[in-house]
Amino acid sequence: xxxxxxxxxxxxxxxxxxxxxxxxxxxxxxxxxxxxxxxxxxxxxxxxxxxxxxxxxxxxxxxxxxxxxxxxxxxxxxxxxxxxxxxxxxxxxxxxxxxxxxxxxxxxxxxxxxxxxxxxxxxxxxxxxxxxxxxxxxxxxxxxxxxxxxxxxxxxxxxxxxxxxxxxxxxxxxxxxxxx
Ligand code: IMP
Ligand code: MG
Numbered sequence: 544x545x546x547x548x549x550x551x552x553x554x555x556x557x558x559x560x561x562x563x564x565x566x567x568x569x570x571x572x573x574x575x576x577x578x579x580x581x582x583x584x585x586x587x588x589x590x591x592x593x594x595x596x597x598x599x600x601x602x603x604x605x606x607x608x609x610x611x612x613x614x615x616x617x618x619x620x621x622x623x624x625x626x627x628x629x630x631x632x633x634x635x636x637x638x639x640x641x642x643x644x645x646x647x648x649x650x651x652x653x654x655x656x657x658x659x660x661x662x663x664x665x666x667x668x669x670x671x672x673x674x675x676x677x678x679x680x681x682x683x684x685x686x687x688x689x690x691x692x693x694x695x696x697x698x699x700x701x702x703x704x705x706x707x708x709x710x711x712x713x714x715x716x717x718x719x720x721x722x723x
Pocket of ligand 2: 648
């Protein structure tokens, strides 16, 4: 494990080890197994960032469960509607389902806030949000997060699925932007 890692033009230092991450992910899965006993939740994994987190989490789920993967694409709408988010690949009927949204990180909270109405519109039986990372200092659009692995400071991180301009997703652990 390098002490300093370069991704594009920036330098990163080791932050959370693979062992620390897996331990938290496992604990979160146990909590979900407990909370969803006798139910059949549908996990909605938001790509790209959450692909590793979702896979690791899902392996520890022991209740009957389904998973689907979607991508959120944002484009500029009219001036009044502002930015619009569309969910690509959301082809499962969510009506009456127990939904667990799986996200890599809640930063400003904007992305998830714009997506949630599309889920509520389909009238699920319940809706919870599970995140690997939450940066409360950066969150300006309030989100009710039900399951969090790590609450972290407002510093950029890469690894374990998260990228910096496309790179770094394959790093097995999390790295944090190095202070100058
Ligand atoms: P939000 O809409 O501001 O909450 O943005 C969430 C999205 O921004 C995440 O799904 C990530 O793709 C990206 N993001 C926010 N903070 C970081 C970070 O520290 N590292 C990598 N990606 C991040
Ligand atoms: Mg993301």
